[in-house]
Amino acid sequence: MPSPTPHRPSRPFPPTWRLSLMIALYELAWHLLLPLVLLFLWRRGKKEPLYRAHWVERFGGVDTRLIHPIWVHSASMGEMRGAAPLIRALVDAGHPVLVTTLTPAGRTAGHTLFQEAIARGRLQVSYVPLELSWAVARFVRRVRPRAALMTEIDTWPVLLAGIRRAGVPLAMANAQYPKKSIERDRRWGGFRASLFQAYQLVLCKSETHAQRFRDVGCERVVVAGETRFDLPVSPTQIAAALALHQPWQLATGVAGGRPVLCFASAIVGEDEQFIDAIRQVQAGVKAAGLPPLLVVYVPRSPQRFDTVADLMQAAGLRVARRSRTLDAALTPVADAPDMANIDVLLGDSLGEMYFFLALSQVVVVGASFVPLGAHNVIEPLALRKPVMVGPSIWGIEYPGVEALAAGVLQQHHTISSLAQSLTGLLTSPEAYAQAIAGAEAFYAEHGGATAKHMAALMPWLERR
Secondary structure (H helix, E strand, O other): OOOOOOOOOOOOOOOOHHHHHHHHHHHHHHHHHHHHHHHHHHHHOOOOHHHHOOHHHHOOOOOOOOOOOEEEEOOOHHHHHHHHHHHHHHHHOOOOEEEEEOOHHHHHHHHHHOHHHHHOOOEEEEEOOOOOHHHHHHHHHHHOOOEEEEEOOOOOHHHHHHHHHOOOOEEEEEEOOOHHHHHHHHHOOOHHHHHHHHOOEEEEOOHHHHHHHHHOOOOOEEEOOOHHHHOOOOHHHHHHHHHHHOOOOEOOOOOOOEOEEEEEEEOOOOHHHHHHHHHHHHHHHHHOOOOOOEEEEEEOOHHHHHHHHHHHHHOOOOEEEHHHHEOOOOOEOOOOOOHHHOOEEEOOOOOOHHHHHHHOOEEEEOOOOOOOOOOOOHHHHHOOOOEEEOOOOHHHHHHHHHHHHHOOEEEOOOHHHHHHHHHHHHHOHHHHHHHHHHHHHHHHHHOOHHHHHHHHHHHHHHOO
8 A cells, every 4th residue: 555645734724715715605605595405405305205304404403422423424325335334444443423414315325234333322324414604513513523534525615614614633535536527627717626625634545546636735645445345245135146046047157047137227318228238138148049138127216217117118128126026035926927038127126236236147337328427336346247337437437447457347338339248248158257257356456445444544533
């Protein structure tokens, strides 16, 4: 691990009157637009009722019995899951932890992931306060955090300024500064880039990201990796998937059963493209003389489950929905369809991604065939699965760049290229075995990020 930037006393933040003025104007805009923000949250609450709950927390009104907790902020469900190994490590080390998030999905994930710690009174989940200085100050007064730890790439100006103003030590974990974000920040005059100077410790995913944080003036930068690599794999879900291979006549590798392909975290704009890919791979598998392809299709958003099912059926694909095919223990229900007559198993459930991945031989990760940067590729790599993505991968710059260089991740710019490569892996035992070996080696090399984070965090906290 590269040596960290030498420790020096924290500089004041904001560092210039110009940045202070810009943050003040930004907060003024928030006050003026607050009625629209609240209306937006209320409308979102029609589909997700938790948007209409716990509103007092949005204004800093958090009640907690935790004594000087470490405050960890993970904006979304994905960030929450990615930070879970580090949060558990903090709790195991004896630190109370208050976790905040922006979304109902993140809040629900927090309660699910940390159920045991919550029951023991060692952890609490809350919404983060809105971008209002008085709300942030109220939150800090009530919580009295020992330190604040943001995850991924948080640059909420009022929140960061409020934390530093209150004298709370501020760090960022799993930190990334993607190239696309840098380009956007330059177009907007560098305001967002200057906010990174609020962080007194930045724990980066890779040396590439570390240098970018140094370039924008961050005080102390450490390369600590990505804690998603340390996420525990659900043994229950893996066992449930393996138990279905024989009755569903699925392949455990490439040969010896139905080949299985997973499309994970597909989003709007990709479904029609992926249906085209499915058609091409079906034809290729049939031409190779193998049993019919089974597709495991997992939409990113629960609100799209019905829409995706309708799209698949309209395309002539025979669809079985996980919610109607399997019970809570992931075993077939009494009236489950004959999977021999099914083309697509629709993953219309939450928190079961490892089950869907374990059913499959090859995984295509969504949000990459639309310009949104791709979703997480670490989960399929954790199961040693070959992974493929589309042209847009700026959101997974790490570990995307490293995985592409190692050959364990394939990038395709067209659906035809994707389908051709999928067909090749699903019909060639030799190519598949080579891909699996590469995934195993890559995962072994990039594990242990949680220990690296803790090794940098603990001495830093002791000096505070």
